[in-house]
Amino acid sequence: MTKQHESNADADQQLFVRLITANYEHLRRYIYTLLAHEEDTKDVLQEVCVSISRKFSEYDRKRPFMPWACRFAYLKVLKFREQQRPRRTVWLPPEVLEVVARAREEDEPVLAERLAALHKCLGKLPAGDHGLIMARYLEQLPTEQIATQFSMSRRTLFRNLERVRRLLFNCISRSVLLEDHA
Amino acid sequence: MNPFGRKSLHALLSAVVDDTLTESQAAELSRLLGTDAAARRFYVRYLDMNAALADMPQRPAAVRLQTLSWSTIATSAAAVSVLAAAILLVCLAPATSDDRSGVEPGSVGQVAAGESPAVSSYVATIVSASDDCVLNGIAISVGERLLPAPYEVADGRLTVQFDGGATVFFEGKPSFTLHSRRVMEVHRGTFVFDADKFCESIEIVTPYSTYKNIGTRYAAVVSEQGEEVHVAKGAVRRTAEDPARHPHKKLIKAGGGVRYSTVNGETEFIPLDAGLVSRSLAKRADSAPVSQRTVVADFAGDGDQLEGHASGKGWSEAWRSDLGFRRIVPGLAGSGSVAVRHDASGEGQSRRVSAAHRRLEDPIDLAQDGVLYLRFVVRRGPRVGRDVHRAMLVLRKYGLTPKQEIQRGSLIQIALQKDDSAMIRLGDAITRASLPQNAEETYAVIVKIVSGRVKPEQVLVRVMGSNRWAHAEEPEEWSVVSESVATDMLLDQVSLECASSSWIDFGELCIGPTWESVTRLTSQQ
Numbered sequence: 001m002t003k004q005h006e007s008n009a010d011a012d013q014q015l016f017v018r019l020i021t022a023n024y025e026h027l028r029r030y031i032y033t034l035l036a037h038e039e040d041t042k043d044v045l046q047e048v049c050v051s052i053s054r055k056f057s058e059y060d061r062k063r064p065f066m067p068w069a070c071r072f073a074y075l076k077v078l079k080f081r082e083q084q085r086p087r088r089t090v091w092l093p094p095e096v097l098e099v100v101a102r103a104r105e106e107d108e109p110v111l112a113e114r115l116a117a118l119h120k121c122l123g124k125l126p127a128g129d130h131g132l133i134m135a136r137y138l139e140q141l142p143t144e145q146i147a148t149q150f151s152m153s154r155r156t157l158f159r160n161l162e163r164v165r166r167l168l169f170n171c172i173s174r175s176v177l178l179e180d181h182a
Numbered sequence: 183m184n185p186f187g188r189k190s191l192h193a194l195l196s197a198v199v200d201d202t203l204t205e206s207q208a209a210e211l212s213r214l215l216g217t218d219a220a221a222r223r224f225y226v227r228y229l230d231m232n233a234a235l236a237d238m239p240q241r242p243a244a245v246r247l248q249t250l251s252w253s254t255i256a257t258s259a260a261a262v263s264v265l266a267a268a269i270l271l272v273c274l275a276p277a278t279s280d281d282r283s284g285v286e287p288g289s290v291g292q293v294a295a296g297e298s299p300a301v302s303s304y305v306a307t308i309v310s311a312s313d314d315c316v317l318n319g320i321a322i323s324v325g326e327r328l329l330p331a332p333y334e335v336a337d338g339r340l341t342v343q344f345d346g347g348a349t350v351f352f353e354g355k356p357s358f359t360l361h362s363r364r365v366m367e368v369h370r371g372t373f374v375f376d377a378d379k380f381c382e383s384i385e386i387v388t389p390y391s392t393y394k395n396i397g398t399r400y401a402a403v404v405s406e407q408g409e410e411v412h413v414a415k416g417a418v419r420r421t422a423e424d425p426a427r428h429p430h431k432k433l434i435k436a437g438g439g440v441r442y443s444t445v446n447g448e449t450e451f452i453p454l455d456a457g458l459v460s461r462s463l464a465k466r467a468d469s470a471p472v473s474q475r476t477v478v479a480d481f482a483g484d485g486d487q488l489e490g491h492a493s494g495k496g497w498s499e500a501w502r503s504d505l506g507f508r509r510i511v512p513g514l515a516g517s518g519s520v521a522v523r524h525d526a527s528g529e530g531q532s533r534r535v536s537a538a539h540r541r542l543e544d545p546i547d548l549a550q551d552g553v554l555y556l557r558f559v560v561r562r563g564p565r566v567g568r569d570v571h572r573a574m575l576v577l578r579k580y581g582l583t584p585k586q587e588i589q590r591g592s593l594i595q596i597a598l599q600k601d602d603s604a605m606i607r608l609g610d611a612i613t614r615a616s617l618p619q620n621a622e623e624t625y626a627v628i629v630k631i632v633s634g635r636v637k638p639e640q641v642l643v644r645v646m647g648s649n650r651w652a653h654a655e656e657p658e659e660w661s662v663v664s665e666s667v668a669t670d671m672l673l674d675q676v677s678l679e680c681a682s683s684s685w686i687d688f689g690e691l692c693i694g695p696t697w698e699s700v701t702r703l704t705s706q707q
Contacts, residue, residue: 017659018347022382029233033226036198038236049616050602091208096216103222104230111230118234137235143200162196169192169231 016056019065020049029111030070033104034077034097044080048073067105074101113176121171129164136161191221195228303666304632304640305330305363309349309658310463311340325553325656325697327632327640329666332359335371341463343658346382348395350375351462354403374401374461390442392421400434401459410452412439414459477542477693479676481509481520488522488538496693498543506536507678507688514559514624514648514689521687524573524680527563536680541580545674546693548633556629557651557700559689564621565601566683572599573686575627576677592671596629596643606664608641609671615662617645624648624689628701630660638666656697 027048032041051072052059059068078094092100104111125133128150135146147157194211197203203211214221304327311322315338328342339353345363352358356371367387375386376399386393388404391411398416402409411418411434418434422442434440439452477496481488488507492500506524513521524536546554558575565571574597578587587593591609598604602618619625628651630642642660676693680686694700 014657014659017661018381021659022346025234025237028237029230032233032236033229036229037201041233046616050618053616053618092212092215096212100215100222100225103219104226107223107226111227114227114231115234118231133235138238158196158200158202161200162193165196165199165228165231166192169228172227172231 012056015061016053019069020052023066023069024049026066027069027073030104031073031077034074034092034101035080040080040084044073044076047080048076051076066108070101070105110176114172117172117175118168121168121175124171125164125167129160129167132160132164133168191224191228195225199229199232303330304328304345304638305360306342306344309341309343312338312463314338315340323553325630327637328360329637330360330362333357339463344382344384345663346384347658348375348377348381348384350384350386353461368402368404370404370406372401372403372458372461374459375399376462388423390423390444392423394419394421398436399459401455401461403458407445408441408443410439410441412455412459413437414454414456476544476695477676477691479540479691481513481522481690483509483520485509496543498541501538501540503538504536506533506680507538510687514561514687519689521559521561521689522678523685523687524682525685526683527566527685534681534683537677539675539677541675542673542693545672546577546631547672548631548639549635549670549672551634551637552695554631554633554693554695555697555700556631556691556693557626558691559624559626559648560598561624561687561689562598562619562621562682563684563686569683570599570681571601571684571686572597572679572681573688574599574605574679574681575629575691576679577673578675578677579671579673580675591667591669592673594631594641594671594673596627596641598625598627598645604643604645604662606641606643606662608639608664609667609669611665611667613662613664617661619645626651626701628697630656630697638668639671640664640666651701654701 024045028041028045031044031048032038035041035044048069052069055072059065077097081091081094081097122130122133132146132150135141135149141149143154143157147154150157150160152160191214194203194207194214197207198211211225215225306328308317308322308324308326308328311317311324315322316336317340318334319336322340334357335352335355337355339351341349341351342360343349344366350366351374352371354370354372356373357369358371358373359367359369361367364382365385365387369389373386375384375393375395377384377395383395386402388402388409390404390409393400393402393411396417396419398413398418400411400413400415400418402411411420413434413436415436417436420432420434420440422430422432432440437454439454441450441452442448443450477494479494479497479501481491482493483491485491486508488501488503488509490500491509507522508525510521510523511519513519522538526534556575556577560573562571562573574595576596577594579592582590582592588610593607593609595605595607597607598617598619601621602616603614604617605612605614607613625648626646628644628646630644632640632642641664643662644657645661646654676691678688678691692700
């Protein structure tokens with residue numbers, strides 16, 4: 001290999017690492033939207049990263065990275081669904097998956113705003129609700145353990161989680177709306 | 183979508199994310215998403231919020247693998263979750279919260295007294311500093327990692343690089359607080375922010391404004407009289423802290439400057455100060471001579487077996503090997519070099535596992551403040567089937583049984599395995615990354631170990647192709663970055679371990695105080 005080739009390969013590797021690092025969480029959220037399952041999302045994300053690294057020489061530097069990467073992710077999601085027998089109830093038909101993926105792409109600017117607002121809204125939650133979210137997402141405790149910790153039945157726990165997510169979702173929507181009008 | 187539909191979707195989607203959806207609910211959801219554009223937007227936003235919540239800083243219980251064997255680790259779903267979370271230079275705990283309430287004053291990279299028992303994660307690195315630079319009362323070292331904490335620069339200048347790629351150059355006795363890898367407060371001083379479209383955006387909060395970069399190089403001077411901002415590249419979105427005095431939101435585009443006065447509340451457009459925006463500090467070349475290298479193993483000498491070989495320096499004894507390794511010439515650095523080979527590929531070769539151990543003259547004390555570098559060279563043959571094909575270097579405490587090591591979390595492991603995986607184990611935390619490698623190609627694995635009396639430990643690994651690493655500078659990006667883990671390990675033994683049905687070669691190994699001290703070839707000494 002010539003020095004020039006080595007230098008190009010090194011630059012490619014550096015750029016690849018930078019792009020994946022910067023967009024990793026974004027890609028994860030994209031895949032999660034299509035699969036609605038955290039473990040499956042992790043499996044597919046890993047595949048996507050490997051695929052992107054192998055095809056990185058085909059990436060056109062003049063174009064934004066995320067749409068290119070999302071295309072890989074979308075195809076990997078389809079392949080994943082073909083290979084895995086549906087093991088969950090949420091298994092959107094392919095035609096629905098396609099329109100959901102398109103909706104996500106069109107909504108990206110709003111999603112970025114909403115992501116920024118999420119952190120502020122989390123800070124506004126009452127202590128008890130905040131604790132519930134921390135137990136569910138930060139500590140990733142099993143459902144039974146959270147229910148025991150918060151002295152509630154499993155059913156009540158799910159209702160409370162639904163309520164707190166609704167609070168958050170509405171807070172984010174209001175916050176983004178206010179920003180738009182500012 | 184009407185309020186009733188929205189309420190119904192909240193219930194449906196909450197069931198989706200909690201995995202409690204019934205089949206009839208699933209059918210209803212499919213119908214809604216297929217026919218209603220508003221429902222699709224709602225779905226996308228709801229699931230994105232849930233995914234973002236799952237991205238909060240975390241320490242998965244799954245990585246506390248105190249009783250798991252290696253084979254269990256490789257196959258457990260829990261480990262797979264860690265593997266996926268670590269793909270390619272991904273910090274396991276990207277601090278995305280902008281909660282600033284928990285930050286207490288601290289020294290450089292120090293966890294403040296009174297902090298919660300949870301271990302903070304490093305968010306940035308000092309990439310350059312003037313010789314006179316003093317941070318929080320301590321002369322700083324380039325390469326030092328920074329935790330979320332307040333920082334005061336009494337003298338000198340420095341450049342901080344966030345883990346998301348953006349750099350900030352400081353001068354003028356700045357005072358700043360790092361909150362996360364995406365949020366920083368600048369209380370006073372001059373800073374020059376530099377990022378491109380590939381970097382994570384950083385929110386910089388000043389007493390009067392919040393700035394967010396959009397592929398940007400910009401400079402700001404923050405003082406009690408106000409602040410001025412000059413944008414050289416891209417754009418900056420400014421949100422005023424006091425909307426009564428200044429426009430609430432303003433996009434400042436490249437080519438100009440704006441001055442905000444707190445004395446009279448005026449906003450003044452000013453010409454771009456190109457000199458200010460171009461200020462920077464070259465990376466300080468670390469000129470540590472190779473002779474500062476403290477530990478070298480070059481496997482030189484006679485004989486086929488590694489057992490009993492005592493070449494190199496910085497060791498208190500010869501290699502102890504289970505005869506799985508044999509020496510080969512030439513090694514991985516060409517003529518004159520020697521390597522050791524694990525080989526289970528030949529006919530009649532049934533030994534899948536090899537190990538060699540050697541004790542260090544001076545133990546590595548992770549209870550002390552410092553940065554240490556380690557480099558080894560490795561070449562692996564073609565992977566056989568679904569073999570783990572692991573080449574691993576282990577830093578451990580001599581005399582502990584494997585069970586004690588696991589229970590005490592007293593070891594560091596760095597491994598290349600399968601065709602495309604790299605792994606760091608720091609104490610009881612495992613981080614894996616997808617890192618495609620070619621069979622029969624030589625790679626240098628360069629390891630940076632950050633340790634401290636009070637601050638947590640972290641291990642960063644860069645895997646580089648042959649011929650590139652010998653002259654490379656310390657990289658801005660690392661291939662794998664471990665979690666930040668609080669430990670007080672004392673490590674006095676290095677082990678080379680292979681588990682493979684193919685062959686694996688280890689070339690020269692060295693440990694030293696700087697990147698340069700471990701990336702010079704022996705033949706160049």
